[in-house]
Amino acid sequence: MKALTSLISLAAVAGAITVALGGCASSASSPRFYTLAAPTAAAAAAVPSGAAPLWIEVGPLAVPERLARPQMVVRTAGVNAQVDVLEDSRWASSFENEMRDALSSGIASQLGALDGTRGGRPAAAPVVRISVQVRRFDAVDGSRVDASLGWSARHGEQSRALVCQLNLSEPVGGPGIDAVAQSAQRLTANASAAIARGVTALQSNPDAACPV
Structure with missing residues (x-):
């Protein structure tokens, strides 16, 4: 018993x-997952009738090592040295891949071009090759998202590439990670639009300057 x-x-x-x-x-x-891609594509530029479609290819992005992860990296407003790696708030893929996909789809949409970043471009199709280096991407909870990008674009076999620097800032609309992610998304869309303007200028003038 x-x-x-x-x-x-x-x-x-x-x-x-x-x-x-x-x-x-x-x-x-x-974990909650976020994307840098815009929720709706921008209106595509018109392609002249009978013209061969333009393709773009965005190469792998170079990013600071601390950002090369799916977790969001943020700072608290007023704390300059401390960053938080958020295990419960993540990009849909590693940051550099998420931004590359968002930029390539945004640029292609702005130009009315086809996106060959992940392959599929016919060998003879006209292409603009774009390289992007993320030098800084600083997200501050409840404050702003700042970014500094270096980018270049080369049309086809042109010997000269358009090489530009892009500094962007987007206010965060309120407290919380949702607002930070939305600001980062808007900033990425603005970067896509700026690069697309540069590509348009390069197509019409091989000696084009960087867009303002």
Whole structure:
């Protein structure tokens, strides 16, 4: 009888531990995922009738090592040296891939071009090759998102590339990571538009200057 009582007690303890562990697991929050791609594509530029479609290709982005991760990296307003890597707030893919996809789709849409970044371009099709280096991408919760990008574009076999620097800032509309992500998305869309303007200028003038 004493042995039976001991077994029952052990079973009760094991059950309590299982419930406690289950409670811990269920209380852990699931990550939230964000994208830098604009929710709706910008109006595409008109392609002249009979003209061969233009393709763009955006090369792999160079980014600071601390940003090369899916987790969002943010600062708290007023704290200059400290950054937080947010395990529960992530980009849909690693930051450099997420921004590359958002830029390529945004630039292609602005130009009315086809996006060959991930392949599929016919060998003889006209193409603009674009390179982007993210020198700084600073997201401050409740304040702003600042970015400094270096980019270049080369049309087809032109010997000269258009090489430009782009500095952007976008205010954060309120507290919280949702507002930070939305500001980062708008900033990326503005970067796409600026690069597209440069590509348009380069197409019409090989000696074009960087757009203002």
